[in-house]
Amino acid sequence: MQTPGQKAANDKYRATHGVERRAYSLAYYNAHKVETAAYRQKQKAHIAAQKVVYRQKHKVEIAAKSAAYRQSHKAENAAYYQAHKAEKLAYAVAYHQTHKAEKAAYREANKKERAATSAAYRKAHPDKLADKQARRRALKLGATIEKVSRAVVYKRDAGICHLCGKKVGKNWHIDHIIPLSQGGEHSYKNAAMAHPHCNLVKAANIQGQLRLF
Numbered sequence: 001m002q003t004p005g006q007k008a009a010n011d012k013y014r015a016t017h018g019v020e021r022r023a024y025s026l027a028y029y030n031a032h033k034v035e036t037a038a039y040r041q042k043q044k045a046h047i048a049a050q051k052v053v054y055r056q057k058h059k060v061e062i063a064a065k066s067a068a069y070r071q072s073h074k075a076e077n078a079a080y081y082q083a084h085k086a087e088k089l090a091y092a093v094a095y096h097q098t099h100k101a102e103k104a105a106y107r108e109a110n111k112k113e114r115a116a117t118s119a120a121y122r123k124a125h126p127d128k129l130a131d132k133q134a135r136r137r138a139l140k141l142g143a144t145i146e147k148v149s150r151a152v153v154y155k156r157d158a159g160i161c162h163l164c165g166k167k168v169g170k171n172w173h174i175d176h177i178i179p180l181s182q183g184g185e186h187s188y189k190n191a192a193m194a195h196p197h198c199n200l201v202k203a204a205n206i207q208g209q210l211r212l213f
């Protein structure tokens with residue numbers, strides 16, 4: 001055991017001799033490369049197990065660190081992705097082609113879990129499901145469609161019904177300003193928040209007008 005005095009002296013030494021210490025470590029490493037590699041090879045399983053334990057123990061810090069890294073290297077990452085887009089796509093296609101059978105087997109073997117996972121996702125993200133259903137309805141009517149997210153419309157319209165100007169509740173409709181049936185598109189430009197009631201009244205009025213003319 002070192003005394004507090006010895007510890008303080010050691011800390012001071014380490015703090016003031018950082019450069020030499022690093023140079024020494026590097027020189028030692030370079031001079032003993034072969035032994036170090038042999039040691040690592042021999043201890044491979046043990047080192048791998050230690051790594052798993054370390055990563056498990058420091059999960060949160062590691063995730064935070066990689067998130068920070070991704071955040072600070074966003075531009076490089078995007079540039080790299082752009083520069084290697086074609087290769088990445090080709091690789092993904094080739095991989096898919098050569099692993100088709102395994103993929104199908106995996107899907108088949110994990111059928112129940114996969115169904116449970118997507119059911120849970122749909123339950124947790126009702127808005128995403130509603131977005132998809134709205135696109136499908138619009139497609140059926142032959143309308144030009146854009147990927148419209150209810151969450152984005154809600155934010156943009158600040159929770160206000162565009163027909164009566166009052167706040168909507170939990171249950172609200174996407175109203176197509178120009179109805180899909182009249183050639184309106186399913187797009188952000190043509191979508192607005194509405195109370196279900198206001199939406200239905202508007203639809204009934206349009207129906208009435210169509211009957212009049």
Ligand SMILES: [Zn+2]
Binds near residue numbers: 165
């Ligand atoms: Zn309303």
